[in-house]
Amino acid sequence: MTKLWVPELLSPAGNLEKLKIAVNYGANAVYVGGQKFGLRSAADNFTMKELEEGVEYAHTRECKVFVVLNSFLHDEDFLELADFITNLDRIKVDAVIVSDIGVIQWVQEYSSIEIHLSTQASCLNAQSAKFWKEQGVSRVVLGREVSIADAAKIRQEGNIEVELFVHGSMCIAYSGNCIISNFTQGRDSNRGGCAHSCRFEYSIAPKADPNKRITNFFMSSKDLNGLSLLESYRDNHIDSIKIEGRMKSNLHVATLTQVYAKALAHLQIEQSLGETNRDNLLSECEKIGHRAYTTASLISPADASSIYDERDGEEQSFQLVGNILESNENFLLVEVKSPFYIGGELEILSQDGIVRTHMVRSLQNFYQENIEKTRPGSLAFLNPLEGACKADIVRQRVL
Amino acid sequence: MTFIKKCTVAVSSQTEFLFYQQKGGHSFIIRTALLSRMGKMTVAQADELIKFISSHGEMVIIEWDILMEQVSFEQASARFSEWLNDLQKSSTQLEMRVQELLAMYLRKNNDPHIKIQLNLETGHRNLPSIKKHICYLGEQLSRIMLSFELSKDKLQLYRRELKVPLEILFHGRIPLFYSPRKLLSPLDTNQEQDNWIERDGESEESPHKGFPIIENRHGTFMFNVKELSLVDVYSELSDIGIDYLRVDLNSFEEGEQFKWFEQIELVLDSSVDFTQFKREYPAEIIRGFYSVNKSSVLFEKLKNKFLQHDDETYIGDVIEVSKPRHIAVQIKRGQLLIGSEIFYMTPEGKRIEVIITSILNSQRDNIDVATKGDIVFLPYKKSLSAKSTVNQSY
Numbered sequence A: 001m002t003k004l005w006v007p008e009l010l011s012p013a014g015n016l017e018k019l020k021i022a023v024n025y026g027a028n029a030v031y032v033g034g035q036k037f038g039l040r041s042a043a044d045n046f047t048m049k050e051l052e053e054g055v056e057y058a059h060t061r062e063c064k065v066f067v068v069l070n071s072f073l074h075d076e077d078f079l080e081l082a083d084f085i086t087n088l089d090r091i092k093v094d095a096v097i098v099s100d101i102g103v104i105q106w107v108q109e110y111s112s113i114e115i116h117l118s119t120q121a122s123c124l125n126a127q128s129a130k131f132w133k134e135q136g137v138s139r140v141v142l143g144r145e146v147s148i149a150d151a152a153k154i155r156q157e158g159n160i161e162v163e164l165f166v167h168g169s170m171c172i173a174y175s176g177n178c179i180i181s182n183f184t185q186g187r188d189s190n191r192g193g194c195a196h197s198c199r200f201e202y203s204i205a206p207k208a209d210p211n212k213r214i215t216n217f218f219m220s221s222k223d224l225n226g227l228s229l230l231e232s233y234r235d236n237h238i239d240s241i242k243i244e245g246r247m248k249s250n251l252h253v254a255t256l257t258q259v260y261a262k263a264l265a266h267l268q269i270e271q272s273l274g275e276t277n278r279d280n281l282l283s284e285c286e287k288i289g290h291r292a293y294t295t296a297s298l299i300s301p302a303d304a305s306s307i308y309d310e311r312d313g314e315e316q317s318f319q320l321v322g323n324i325l326e327s328n329e330n331f332l333l334v335e336v337k338s339p340f341y342i343g344g345e346l347e348i349l350s351q352d353g354i355v356r357t358h359m360v361r362s363l364q365n366f367y368q369e370n371i372e373k374t375r376p377g378s379l380a381f382l383n384p385l386e387g388a389c390k391a392d393i394v395r396q397r398v399l
Numbered sequence B: 001m002t003f004i005k006k007c008t009v010a011v012s013s014q015t016e017f018l019f020y021q022q023k024g025g026h027s028f029i030i031r032t033a034l035l036s037r038m039g040k041m042t043v044a045q046a047d048e049l050i051k052f053i054s055s056h057g058e059m060v061i062i063e064w065d066i067l068m069e070q071v072s073f074e075q076a077s078a079r080f081s082e083w084l085n086d087l088q089k090s091s092t093q094l095e096m097r098v099q100e101l102l103a104m105y106l107r108k109n110n111d112p113h114i115k116i117q118l119n120l121e122t123g124h125r126n127l128p129s130i131k132k133h134i135c136y137l138g139e140q141l142s143r144i145m146l147s148f149e150l151s152k153d154k155l156q157l158y159r160r161e162l163k164v165p166l167e168i169l170f171h172g173r174i175p176l177f178y179s180p181r182k183l184l185s186p187l188d189t190n191q192e193q194d195n196w197i198e199r200d201g202e203s204e205e206s207p208h209k210g211f212p213i214i215e216n217r218h219g220t221f222m223f224n225v226k227e228l229s230l231v232d233v234y235s236e237l238s239d240i241g242i243d244y245l246r247v248d249l250n251s252f253e254e255g256e257q258f259k260w261f262e263q264i265e266l267v268l269d270s271s272v273d274f275t276q277f278k279r280e281y282p283a284e285i286i287r288g289f290y291s292v293n294k295s296s297v298l299f300e301k302l303k304n305k306f307l308q309h310d311d312e313t314y315i316g317d318v319i320e321v322s323k324p325r326h327i328a329v330q331i332k333r334g335q336l337l338i339g340s341e342i343f344y345m346t347p348e349g350k351r352i353e354v355i356i357t358s359i360l361n362s363q364r365d366n367i368d369v370a371t372k373g374d375i376v377f378l379p380y381k382k383s384l385s386a387k388s389t390v391n392q393s394y
């Protein structure tokens, strides 16, 4: 049977471990940051050696690696940039994600790496896309304000690849157009120092009537979830769908990558996801920490319903328990990240796409001594589970 | 009276224009509701004002600083082209003030002779990028508005390096935030007319009180609680050679606007002390990053250098320390041999040398060699914690 075309699935990878998770759980491409030049300074990020290992790991599994260089660079940064770019070229990264025309020039001068335009550059229309294409950009990561229909138009008129966010936290400002933390905290948000001031509670009053105060999280955005519009992404030929979250947990990366990989695999065969399938996948999205979901501007401009009027706190129904280091007929060896108990029920998020329930009937340490409860930073030997594999993610319901 | 050198101001009425012209104002920005974030004038009103300014022999700058998605861009650009055609038929001395992408659009789609003032206030704080723009726009470029986050050192450097006229914000509100979403109207059903809502915001992030917030047809804008003022370093700016200084008092009513402009002149004239001006000015004022900009220093958060894996000696990571029984290690590169000399590196940078006397696998079998991907159990060593690295001693 001929398979239908579907977009590339692009997942975040904040460090080497997450890169491997994203690759194992079905990403077609991952985006990563080096230790400098990429906006998420607080993410773990990659040393050059780790990047090299990551690229090799991904490439042998037919997954591409894009490196973000989307900080607004200061002059001093350029001293190290040439070396960094040359090294990226040497280790054969597939593309760099850039927001600055000066950086584009340097990438072209020092390498033959493909260039994608970062969402930081707020490319919102076909005219912009055409300009960036002339500058040598092969793909534009469109602003989160762009609808799927407009993205298709930009792709066609601009004759350029388009990448559109499909899931994750959202900056409520036009990307690159919020410098609140620069002035309130002395941290440059366009260089990874955003203090998330948009998530704070504000009390708002007319200047003339300060007593008429309303207290509200008026500028906090709900999280994007475009799963229910995935057919539209495909039908409009959006080249790549992007999951936000280089700072997010292993569980987050695994869950979302798997959800979208499954959905895309389904859409290669069927016209539509179908109600049951969609509901199942949407319920998986509920299992990770997130704010209330919105489709933001994917169909029409985001309105009041896209505001998250609550204190920011990522409540989640499931938590990461650990990852499987070994699986055989005798035991499951788990590296423990959060405690669980004998008699508890775990879920194994398997890389083959199946979510397996696992009752903890036996819980031992290396010396085969029974334990009641595990502790983070330890290893636990559990009763075996057929189908569970090395590197599978283990989670449990939060009580 | 000291006139502010090549003072650039936005005007929204004939009275404002006449006031600033008489004060030595050099170029006059026109903000329309169609194209400007803070614009209130209709195109017809702007048209009339432009003709008035032109009849006084002055240059007019049309500002276009809103960001636009596909459809709104198509509509606005069509309307703008029509308007520009009309304006060019009259002998208006006209320049456009735009951000980079619009500049490129104008260059391609409109009269290539129309002068462009390039707004690089957001980001773009590096010479390679600015020079690239200058090169692209060539003769069409008439000035560059530099970021208000540049320090004095940077201004000096840019002045030396850039052979085009430069402008900076000299006194006025600092824009912090621009969202296309309407964030104020959902809070209040008794909205003001004309799609224009102004509020003061107080963040729970003390001590930030009184952020001016505006919602209009283009979205929501927030300004800093404190305004930028470089009035007391006017002579330094003149020495550096910044060509144009912009004064933005447009948030005040006309009378107040004129009053504070004159106060600035008095400070420059040394008739009013800057400290007094600062005390009396309705908002707190700051120099921003003029003296120094260290806002990115904190955020070059590098990995703990003791845990970096770039070294060829790196073999793997400690994943469990079971006191006093064993150290569990995950092998990530190369191999670990019985009898070999290794060293552990703790996150604190402590190096602990050992000779491997025993290796057990997860089934508790003794093995002689462990390779990539294996989980092995080595003899206990004190002072180690999970996250320490394991390295080959050569």
Ligand code: SF4
Residues within 6 Å of the ligand: A170, A171, A172, A173, A178, A179, A180, A181, A189, A194, A195, A196, A197, A198, A199
């Ligand atoms: S504070 Fe909010 S809107 Fe501003 S940069 Fe950070 S996430 Fe974006």
